[in-house]
Amino acid sequence: MRAPDERPAVAVAVIVDDGRVLLIRRAVREGDLSWALPGGQVEPGESGEQAAVREAREETGVEVAAVKNLGERTHPTTGRLMIYVVCEVVTGTAYVADPEELDAVAWCDRAGVAERVPFPFFEPVQAHLDTHLM
Structure with a gap:
């Protein structure tokens, strides 16, 4: 059995506005993934909600407010919480507020997500997107 990952958790911001979700493209691919939801490491003393808000601002320049937590999981590829x-x-x-990390941002409807992300998101995230995207 694999030991729990000791690295900090990663908080992900699921931002839907006007039927489109905000995606970022990393400057360096992470495995098979180039497009993803904004997010990054939870800093010491931060909640997941605070980290998601901070990461959205740092990566995309958009000020957001946390609405609800959709859940947590151990990522099947990275082992990170x-x-x-x-x-x-x-x-x-x-x-692109952080050009060292990102090379593009895009507001995507269902078709745009399908073009950029080759597999479903974590089930609660996918369910949220299924009910909110155009």
Whole structure:
């Protein structure tokens, strides 16, 4: 049996606005994944919700507010604890705010997600997107 991963958890911001979800493309691919939801490591003293809000701002320039936690899981590929947080846009226009980490951002409807992400998201995230995307 694999030992629990000791690295910090990763918080992911699930941001849907006007029927589209905000995706980021990493400058360096992570395995088979190039497009993903904004997110990153939870810093010491931070909650998953706080980390998701911070990461969304740092990566995309968009100010968001955490609405609800969709759940947690151990990522099947990386072994990291993942925390998925629904966030709503407060203000801002998405752009590549961290060019060292990202090379693109995109607001995607269902077809746009299907073009960029070759497999379903974590089940609660996918269910949320299925009910909120155009």
